[in-house]
Amino acid sequence: MRSAILNAILVPMVLTTFWLIQLVQAGYSCKEAKLCCSGRDSACVVQKTSPYAIIEGPQDKPCYCDHACIKLGDCCNDFKETCGVVDCTVSTWGSWSTCDRKCGPGTQSRSRTILNSDKHGGKHCPQLEESRICHSSDDCQRRNYSIPQKEIALLVPRNLDGSEDSDDENTISNGYCVSFKVIKATKACRKDPALATLIEGVEVCVRCQTRALRRVLNWRCQGDGEQLGGNRWSVLSSAHCHGRWIRTLKTGPECEGLACRSEAIFLFV
Structure with a gap:
């Protein structure tokens, strides 16, 4: 009777001791413990110390040899090598x-x-x-400034320019004049005496001075009628005075030769 009781107590203790010795001998190695488990398996563990011992530091914690340890971050050091785990x-x-x-x-x-x-x-x-x-921008259409689109002539009355052409000899030699016949003008043009000549049917003269020549337009004034369809004009000194005209004649710097009154002369800007 006593013998049977002793066997019942001692045999489990011996097996447990043997299992703990194997764990201790295996250290942190999956290869030595001959463990390599798929999925998540809490029994696939290598423990350096007794599972009942007090963990005093990270070195006493168990490590695992199941594939879930990769995500959980608690694999034994040789798990990947032993179990054939390959990272992409x-x-x-x-x-x-x-x-x-x-x-x-x-x-x-x-x-x-x-x-x-x-x-x-x-x-x-x-x-x-x-x-x-x-x-x-490889295939973007580049604007040809020598043929601008929708040119609008920007004007000021000659008496508002504040300078005399005779003081600028380059203006006399390089400028030119253009004659236009007004075909449309807004009512705002009639309110300003300086713009009274800008009415339908009247021919006006506009001078292009040197300082108004634009290099991107091949040294001409914007809106001088050179471009087809460029027949719109606007007066800078009167925001609401604008309209349309048709070019009738272009001459050199002497505008007096044009068939229009000298007091009707405007300037391109």
């Missing part, structure tokens, strides 16, 4: 592609390739393609 590795990024739009905003992309696929619970492959916004 990729190449470096390739060059950015050309912008998919030849004019304006678009997108461009780049990619990288998989060198080693992930296995047995290793880290998954990261993003293989990415894109970003780009801007291109």
Whole structure:
């Protein structure tokens, strides 16, 4: 009877002691413990000390040899090597592609390739393609300033210019005059005596002085009627005085030769 009782007590104690010795001998090695478990298995553990011992530091904590330890961060040091776990590795990024739009905003992309696929619970492959916004002007139509679009002649009455042409010899030699026949003018033009000549049917003369010549227009004044359809005008000194006209004649710097009164002369600005 006593023998049976002793056996019932001693045998479990011996087995437990043997199991603890195996754990201690295994250290933190999955290979020595011959453990490699799939999924999450709390029994797939390697413990350096007795499970009933007081943990005094990180070195006394158990480590695991199941695939869940990768996410939980409690794997034994040799788990990946022992259990054939392979992290995905990729190449470096390739060059950015050309912008998919030849004019304006678009997108461009780049990619990288998989060198080693992930296995047995290793880290998954990261993003293989990415894109970003780009801007291109390769095919944008470039404005030809020698043929501008929708030119509008900007005018001031000669008496508001504050300078005499005779004081600027370059104006006399390089400027020119243009005669226009007014075909439309707003009512605001009639309220200003200096603009009284800007009425339908009247011919007016406009002088292009040197300082009003524009290089981007091949050294001519804006709105001088050189461009087809460029028949709109606006007076800077009167915001609401504007209209349309037709060019009838262009001469050199001497405007007096034009068929219009000298007091009707305006200036391009």
